[in-house]
Amino acid sequence: MSRSPMIVRTVPTLRRAVDSLRTRRATVALVPTMGALHDGHVSLVDLAKRRADKVVVSIFVNPTQFAPTEDFGSYPRTWKADIAKLAAEKVDLVWHPDVKAMYPDGFSTRILPEGPATVGLEDRFRPHFFGGVATVVAKLFAQVRPDVAIFGEKDFQQLRVVTRMATDLDLGVKVIGSKTVRERDGLAMSSRNVYLSPEERQIAPELYRAMKESARLLRSGTEIEAAMAAGTEIIKRAGFKLDYFELRHAETLAPVSSRDERPMRILVAAKLGTTRLIDNMGV
Numbered sequence: 250m251s252r253s254p255m256i257v258r259t260v261p262t263l264r265r266a267v268d269s270l271r272t273r274r275a276t277v278a279l280v281p282t283m284g285a286l287h288d289g290h291v292s293l294v295d296l297a298k299r300r301a302d303k304v305v306v307s308i309f310v311n312p313t314q315f316a317p318t319e320d321f322g323s324y325p326r327t328w329k330a331d332i333a334k335l336a337a338e339k340v341d342l343v344w345h346p347d348v349k350a351m352y353p354d355g356f357s358t359r360i361l362p363e364g365p366a367t368v369g370l371e372d373r374f375r376p377h378f379f380g381g382v383a384t385v386v387a388k389l390f391a392q393v394r395p396d397v398a399i400f401g402e403k404d405f406q407q408l409r410v411v412t413r414m415a416t417d418l419d420l421g422v423k424v425i426g427s428k429t430v431r432e433r434d435g436l437a438m439s440s441r442n443v444y445l446s447p448e449e450r451q452i453a454p455e456l457y458r459a460m461k462e463s464a465r466l467l468r469s470g471t472e473i474e475a476a477m478a479a480g481t482e483i484i485k486r487a488g489f490k491l492d493y494f495e496l497r498h499a500e501t502l503a504p505v506s507s508r509d510e511r512p513m514r515i516l517v518a519a520k521l522g523t524t525r526l527i528d529n530m531g532v
């Protein structure tokens with residue numbers, strides 16, 4: 250039978266709870282989430298269990314990474330189902346602060362990441378986003394003090410930003426990326442997929458097909474421009490409004506002009522109706 254994980258809601262309680270997890274030098278992994286957990290999150294927890302003795306999952310819908318026009322208010326919140334999933338995974342601790350615990354009155358510090366946070370991908374369309382992510386992730390690291398932290402490759406630019414920040418600020422946390430989990434038709438799992446209408450859900454896997462086609466062409470020697478144009482065409486024909494479909498260096502996220510600049514990654518963001526989807530694929 251699965252036992253409910255310990256749930257803590259204040260920083261002092263969290264500190265005591267993590268200290269008690271650490272007895273006998275146990276290592277601790279943190280899996281930061283905003284809840285609405287799906288099999289992609291479960292795979293992050295599975296990786297965490299392989300990389301550390303104890304697993305802490307944070308569930309916090311972070312207001313500072315949403316613009317006023319975005320979906321903070323309507324972001325899916327599925328607390329009971331989330332806890333059932335984490336209990337089945339035998340997670341040790343759930344850190345679930347409210348907004349006041351995370352951002353008390355007078356809070357006035359914000360981390361402004363550069364480098365991979367300013368390469369003209371997500372940052373071009375969501376200029377507030379990485380400042381909010383970096384600030385909350387730095388706080389989560391300071392609160393939990395994990396040995397390792399697991400982030401999904403699905404948010405590839407975020408993974409690069411957080412990895413850079415942990416190194417730059419000597420946070421003492423090893424950031425580990427975890428492979429994207431896909432539905433059977435290729436759509437990357439995301440908490441926001443619930444926003445798709447049944448018709449849009451049928452179309453959504455075209456993003457995956459577009460990346461696969463461009464990656465195939467690049468691997469078989471097609472020039473970058475032609476290979477990326479083929480994927481762009483698939484996305485536009487399917488009816489998406491495209492934000493970007495780009496080939497970048499997988500470490501720096503800088504644009505690449507030659508197929509020798511490896512490792513490379515295709516990154517895409519596009520809207521279907523009002524739902525914005527992002528995805529990426531290694532080449």
Ligand code: PAF
Nearest residue numbers: 281282283311382385404
């Ligand atoms: O990827 C997410 O769910 C969020 O951006 C994160 C890392 C939990 C920070 O709020």
